[in-house]
Amino acid sequence: MSEVEDAAVTLLRLLRNEMRVAKDDGSLARVSVTSEWQNSEAFKGCDGQVTVGLAECTDQKVDLSGKTRRRTSFLRVNVWATEQAGANEAGRVIRDKIVEEVNRVVRQNRSKPHETLYDFLKGAASQMHRAYSGSSEVSPYHSSWETLSSEHIQQLWYSDDNRYEVRRSENGAFAALLFRFKLESRESVVKKLFLSFEGYGAAPAGNGVAVKVWNHEAGTWQHMQVGGAAGTDETLTLALTADLPSYIDSDGCVWLLARTLYASDGAAPALLFCDYVSCLVVVNGISYCDVVGYRALDRVDVKPFIYRTEITVKSWFIEKLGV
Incomplete structure (x- = not known):
């Protein structure tokens, strides 16, 4: 039986990656998303805190044989905020904004909480992901790769025709x-990987781009896809559904290579243009979640007041037993 990711871990990652809380001045609030419980130290560097934990889990058979079962998990999502010196917004306002954002994220992703999209926009703040330029198909650990600057990385944030060029x-x-994508999930729970590259290549011998993924166990680039012969943007996707630990290295990273189909002849250059790149990870875990209720649990017997809302999220995972 394959390993199943804990429901609280799945929801925590979803909130951490998707939440964007805007203040009245247009800036983004700093929100810490962790497992239970509230940490007063978190308020020193953040505007608010979200904690996720399991409240209860039930297991029910779906058919008479009992081979198809449904695990229903009720998760506690607590939102915490307090008054902070020099803050432009009251703690209660920040708490309410975070609650609304939790509701938005859960509802919009209710049918796909087990899917995580990694790209260079979402990984910009933490610098989880990396991008490099080079001139050959050497190992991703080779010293010849040159790290892209943060300004160049920004050209990969969106599919907006603002392309990064390698010459x-x-x-x-x-x-x-x-491209290096740092996964947050344990490799044993990853069920599918989808690596996508949007761009094209040009060289004296013709147009085209090839994309491959690194198999660290075999020590080779594999699953080549070719496109971009028209000399215009094309999205190439590598879908991996088997032997996934071979493509996730010991640091939890997946490596994607894109190169021109043809080389430079010394007189005219080889050019590679990239507009957007991403990695979609699907884990073996809850396939549905939704908010079923919430309540206020403010602490006004302490100073400063602690504003807290407890949100209950219901999720389930359908499991088919082999025996």
Whole structure:
């Protein structure tokens, strides 16, 4: 039986990656998302805190044989805020905004909480992901790869035709990009990986781009997809559904390579253009969740007041037993 990710872990990751709380001045609030319980130290560097924990889990058979079962988990999502010196907004207002954002994220992702989309916009603040430029298909750990600057990384944030360009003029050199995606899930719970590259390549011998994924156990680039022959943006996707631990290295990273299909001839360069790149991870875990209620649990017997709302989220996971 494959490992199932804990429901609280799945929901915590969803909230951490998708929540965007805007203040009245347009800036983003700093919100800490952790497992239970509230940590007063978190308020020193954040505007608010969200904690996620399991309240109760039940197991029911769906058919008469009992081979198909449904695990129903009730999760506690607590939102915490307090008054802070020099803050432009009251703690109660911040708490209410975070509650609304939790509701939005859960409802919009209610049918896909087990899916996480990684790209360079969402990974910008934590610098979880990396991008490099090069001129050949060497190992992702080779020292010849050159790290892209934060300004160049910003060109990969959106699919908006603001492309990053790699140019290689040496004879026999390809224009290549290497992308590292740092996964938050344990490799044993990952069920599917979808790696997507949007862009195109051009060289003296013709247009085209090839994308591959690194198999760290075999030590080779595999699952090549080719496109971009028209010299315009094209999205190439590598779908991995088997032997996934071979593509997630010991640091929890997945490596994607994109290079021009043809090399430079020394007279004209090889050019690679990238508009957007992403990695979609599907884990073996809850496939549905929704908010079923919430209540206020403010602490006004302490100073400063602690504003707290407890949200109850219901989720389920359908499991089919082999025996």
